[in-house]
Amino acid sequence: xxxxxxxxxxxPVCISAEHDIISLIGEKNVEIVHLGEQKxxxxxxxxxxxxxxxxxxxxxxxxxxxxxGASMADVKG
Amino acid sequence: xxxxxxxxxxxPVCISAEHDIISLIGEKNVEIVHLGEQKxxxxxxxxxxxxxxxxxxxxxxxxxxxxxGASMADVKG
Numbered sequence: 001x002x003x004x005x006x007x008x009x010x011x012p013v014c015i016s017a018e019h020d021i022i023s024l025i026g027e028k029n030v031e032i033v034h035l036g037e038q039k040x041x042x043x044x045x046x047x048x049x050x051x052x053x054x055x056x057x058x059x060x061x062x063x064x065x066x067x068x069g070a071s072m073a074d075v076k077g
Numbered sequence: 078x079x080x081x082x083x084x085x086x087x088x089p090v091c092i093s094a095e096h097d098i099i100s101l102i103g104e105k106n107v108e109i110v111h112l113g114e115q116k117x118x119x120x121x122x123x124x125x126x127x128x129x130x131x132x133x134x135x136x137x138x139x140x141x142x143x144x145x146g147a148s149m150a151d152v153k154g
Contacts, residue, residue: 004101016139017141020135020137020139020141023135023136023137024081024101024102024106024135025101025102029101058097058100058101059100060097060100062093062097063144064094064097064143064144065143065144065145066141066142066143067140067141067142068142
């Protein structure tokens, strides 16, 4: 299976969702990307359709926005 | 592992997310509840903290609201 990608920005909602997602689908099946620390990847996330974080991109490219931590505008600061 | 519970109401956003969740965590690990067809379970969902559907309840009780299909008020109709 291709990996999923989990985008977050370090917010409490993000961290909580990160733990849940890792627990549900397994750490080896998901790449964790902290957009606050890897701002170079913000453009990639937006191109995929990420509107807010935390967000999980499934292996087939669907974007699942999970709860609401911060908008991409907030992430770009 | 205790099962997760996925609450939805048959909306397009719900169905798409249902496929994604089943694909990610496996059909045997999640109970699917259609609140439009099982209105008796709306109270249970609200008590757990479900504000909108689709929503996934993790085995440890966290509520993950995934994208946005309909509010619980809409579901109650």
